[in-house]
Amino acid sequence: MSPRSTPGPGVTPRTALTIAGSDSGGGAGVQADLKTFLACGVHGMSAITAVTVQNSLGVSGFHEIPAETVRDQVRVVTTDIGANAVKTGMLASAGIIEAVAGTCDELGIGRAAEIPLVVDPVAASMHGDSLLADSALGAVREVLLPRATLTTPNLDEVRLLTGVEVTRRADLRKAAEAVLALGPRWVLIKAGHLAADSDCVDLLVGAGGEVIELPGPRHPTEHTHGGGDTLAAAVTAALAQGRDLVDAVRVGKRYIMRAVAAAYPLGGGVGPVSAFWRVSDVPW
Numbered sequence: 001m002s003p004r005s006t007p008g009p010g011v012t013p014r015t016a017l018t019i020a021g022s023d024s025g026g027g028a029g030v031q032a033d034l035k036t037f038l039a040c041g042v043h044g045m046s047a048i049t050a051v052t053v054q055n056s057l058g059v060s061g062f063h064e065i066p067a068e069t070v071r072d073q074v075r076v077v078t079t080d081i082g083a084n085a086v087k088t089g090m091l092a093s094a095g096i097i098e099a100v101a102g103t104c105d106e107l108g109i110g111r112a113a114e115i116p117l118v119v120d121p122v123a124a125s126m127h128g129d130s131l132l133a134d135s136a137l138g139a140v141r142e143v144l145l146p147r148a149t150l151t152t153p154n155l156d157e158v159r160l161l162t163g164v165e166v167t168r169r170a171d172l173r174k175a176a177e178a179v180l181a182l183g184p185r186w187v188l189i190k191a192g193h194l195a196a197d198s199d200c201v202d203l204l205v206g207a208g209g210e211v212i213e214l215p216g217p218r219h220p221t222e223h224t225h226g227g228g229d230t231l232a233a234a235v236t237a238a239l240a241q242g243r244d245l246v247d248a249v250r251v252g253k254r255y256i257m258r259a260v261a262a263a264y265p266l267g268g269g270v271g272p273v274s275a276f277w278r279v280s281d282v283p284w
């Protein structure tokens, strides 16, 4: 499958599915994923796992969707429309993780299958609000990560999943090896949470011994809500377009650098990274 950009009128585009929670504030979760899919020229589909009550100040609660309903959303869209790549975000509970994993096996999604699976192991919001039951961490390690083509933890998620504490760039390799030991084919360690005076150099490491640095400047903004979702969604879109993994991650990094540079204030708290830089002017 060769890479394609935005389809012309009447042409069916490549498709990507996000399995994630809704952010009522529109900056992260399913909303960030669908905006990114559109901006990257793929048709986005969604299987909602939870409805969060969320604004720029934080998450004040969420309702989980029954695991069977999550499974059925994934089944109906993939068996009818088809997905060229799949991403997971907030999965909320061990029950949902197990349902998603079983459905991925059934539908040929994951590292050992045809359709790539990008796992963003979302555990908490940037404000520290929990988005994953404590009892579900074991399911992320044992059920989800072994099925991932790529996983994209931030430094807090690395610590929760592996116990490895990253405080400087030199620790990223050790963190990546610890995550790889849990079974994904590739891991992209996101370095956004390193010291504010350091560049944002993410590290991509593969189970085949591949090590690739993804350099980027640090933009002086506090408005990075949805940054992790947006990066993983851009990578998923590039995979759906037929790019290989390393190329797709490079595309994702270029996309997120532009989205962070265009981030905007919103509400009284933290604003989102922006998809507007990629969307052309509306011809009113």
Ligand SMILES: Nc1ncnc2c1ncn2[C@@H]1O[C@H](COP(=O)(O)OP(=O)(O)O)[C@@H](O)[C@H]1O
Binding pocket: 126, 153, 154, 155, 190, 191, 192, 193, 200, 201, 202, 216, 217, 218, 219, 220, 221, 224, 226, 227, 228, 229, 231, 253, 256, 257, 260
């Ligand atoms: N201030 C910033 N300037 C430029 N890139 C950033 C900035 N903050 C984060 N990033 C990038 O955004 C992506 C998301 O990173 P990170 O904030 O670590 O993850 P998360 O959003 O999941 O917490 C990474 O590619 C990271 O390097």
Ligand SMILES: Cc1ncc(COP(=O)(O)OP(=O)(O)O)c(N)n1
Binding pocket: 020, 021, 022, 023, 028, 029, 030, 052, 054, 089, 090, 122, 124, 125, 126, 127, 131, 154, 224, 225, 226, 227, 228, 229, 230
């Ligand atoms: C529904 C939902 N999913 C994911 C998140 C995490 O977003 P955020 O808090 O901005 O953290 P990163 O995108 O930076 O990892 C969320 N808040 N809500």
